[in-house]
Amino acid sequence: MTAPFLQIDGIRKVYGPVVATDRVDLTIAEGEFMTFLGPSGSGKSTTLYILAGFQDPTAGDIRLRGQSILRTPSHKRNIGMVFQRYTLFPHLSVGENVAFPLRVRRMGQSEIATKVKRALSLVRLDGFEDRMPAKMSGGQQQRVALARALVYDPPVLLMDEPLSALDKKLREEIQHEIRRIHQETGVTILYVTHDQEEALRLSDRIAIFNHGRIEQVGTGPQLYADPATHFVADFIGDSAFLPGRLESVAGDRAALRFADGTLAAAVPLHGQGQVGQTAELMLRPERIELSPEAGPEGASLPVTVEDMTFLGNNTTVTVRTGWGGVLTVRLNFGHPLTGRLARGDRLHIRWSPDAAHAFGRG
């Protein structure tokens, strides 16, 4: 069997008493767009900086095509990186910025000119060679940074929240560009962000980081449909969590009883859970059906309408359960109940057991 393209193997980084990353394991295929998603301080940037060689791990190894890269100093790793902050060299023109990696590699003048032109064309900045970085917008500067990081054809491109300083519209525009560039060049990208929408839009696969560990790795739809932990369920997409007590556990399915006595039956159970312990039922707002009639026993709950917000393509309805829990339901425009609800209406929410997930404590 051939070695995986990039393998992060048990990376652990400790600063004094602080554990930044704790056994991070991940295998990345050549050409893959992998995003590290997680809240700040979850270890995603630390992992990226260890890959870049700016920090040494306390334990673990990183192998590129089977070879450990940890002993190679940063400047010899041949890795590209786009930073969160603007890092163009302020005294050099755009062309000279992009040429810099080639000049330090002592490449010939004509080859440099060709490659710089091609790299600038890749990021759609043809003809900007003589512009100075200070005279460019933030979005343009990050595109130049991208050209500079790709001009020497690195096997891996690291991106550390490169769009966090830009406004929303520009961010979406450049996300689109990054996807196109990934498809055109086929470069393997490791992308760090705390923005789940950005992660879903860009990535082939997403690694969800929390407290220095990877909670789950998967494609966007996998993570959304089948979150392995409470944290992942909470972090990806909106969800409602209803606390209850485990009534029965059979294999990977469980039944929960809520405080008002209703039962949620045959729900996939994640994490540890024993009968009698508390657990939470997770429901996605768009997978919940709101109806005047109760559903089948074990997949339905009586609720009272609390508030409605019309948002164009959908109406978000806030409902209260019998024991006072609050959750939101989304009604697509055209749903028979749209416009016919009033505060205080007594209705039922219904769900398919496969659309719900139970998370035990721990």
Add this chain to the structure above:
Amino acid sequence: MLLDFDKLGAWKWVLSAICAVMALFLLLPILFIVALSFGSSRWLIFPPPGWTLKWYEDLFADPRWIGAALTSAKIGVIVMVLSVALGLLASLALVRGTFRGRAVLRAFFLTPMILPVIIVAVALYAAFLRLGLNGTLPGFVIAHLIVALPFAIITISGALETFDPAIEDAAILCGASPWEARFRVTLPGIRHGLFSAAIFSFLISWDEVVLAIFMASPSLQTLPVKVWTTLRQDLTPVIAAASTLLVALTVLLMLVAAVFRKGKSE
């Protein structure tokens, strides 16, 4: 804004008047000297009875004045180069280093700024007597370097603090070794700070008089020392002419520094 100058009413004129008086207070003595250097009176009478360039002719005809000016320039340039070089290395350590005791070390580097110069002068004189450095060029350079270095460190550290280390990191990932990144990216990035440090270091040496009096020998003295010793022997308008030239060079360099700063902010 809380204190808007345009909305102060009558106070505006009071403040302007205070500013004008302050400016005159600071500038008048210098303008006075400049006027005297062109005055025809042998006895520095003000206002001058007539105008002449005689004192400048005397100044340029006297090899002792020219020698002192050249000595000053030579020491100033050497101090400038060493001060920027050492200031840069010290700043790199103080700003980018992560070792313990950086704050203490920084304070230590800046002590010559607050220590009375006369104390430094006496201490150096005593030490240099043993080393045989009094009255020598290296003695002058070391003495002036001690007072110039804090200014270089402050200026270069300031420039380095505003230069994002991530830019250096980017250069390293681009394939430049850490030292190559510093030379090709960080140094040009803080060149305004280096330039200011150079000008200030030169100027500090150029018009320094206390240390120079202690270091001077009959054969080796700087322009301020020559002004001082001439002043004690006889009161000639040549001193005013020499002083005017000292001031002129200082003003010129300050202007260059100001132009440079303006270029940076654009």
